Amino acid sequence: MASSNTEVNQDELSLDRYAAAVWRAKWLILIGVIAAAAIAALLSAREPTQHRAVAHLKIGRVWKQPLEDPYITERIVNSGGFLKEAGAQIGAGPHQLKRSIKAETVIAGPRRSRYPILLSIAATTDNADDSVRFAQAAVDAVIARHEEIFNEAIKPHLEQERRLEERRKELLAQPAARELLIKVENDLDEVKLNNSLADSNVTEKTRLVEGISAEAAAKPGFLRNTAAAALIAAVALSLPRR
Secondary structure, three states: OOOHHHHHHHHHHHHHHHHHHHHHHHHHHHHHHHHHHHHHHHHHHHOOEEEEEEEEEOOOOOOOOEOOOOOHHHHHHOOHHHHHHHHOOOOOOOHHHHHHHHEEEEEEEOHHHHHEEEEEEEEEEEEHHHHHHHHHHHHHHHHHHHHHHHHHHHHHHHHHHHHHHHHHHHHHOHHHHHHHHHHHHHHHHHHHHHHHHOOOOOEEEEEEEOOOOOOOOOOOOOOHHHHHHHHHHHHHHOOOOO
């Protein structure tokens, strides 16, 4: 029991000595904190202004079936290989788009049954024109990729339309097959409607929802960087010296 009391007294004595040491060094700590905050503020102020351009893509569909799961498209756009190829199309360096582009799936609906509606592609650079150019390059690459998927997905439906057209011509030459002709014509009208781009809820190509423009410039986290530097300096200068 005596040993326990002794340890407690020693801990209290150590804390008292530490508090006294911190108090004696208060001006050094204060100067260090101010200096660290000033340096962080200066560096943050000298950082280049960032510009952000955002593009929203609506994923296409064929006969109500999406060309691709938006989450898969998101991962593909964020992949290094995709961005390297997209950058090559506009003469950008191999890592420029990879550092600048970020794709995210936009979801909507009630909390328990949310669903993806758009793919957002954001490009952040030091230059407003580059932000728009990089975002457009990623958009163009996605649209080109989905054009190939669309053509493959619509192919069997176009073939069905062609067969129905031929069958209709055959039945037109057979007056006794009037009822069958009506059925074929109805089927043909439905297939043509679903194959057309008239109804975006049934069949449409991947498209840009609205034009791309750079958002208002924003400085990187000035206050956050300054406060973090001041806090780190305060903790470091308050640590006991051995």
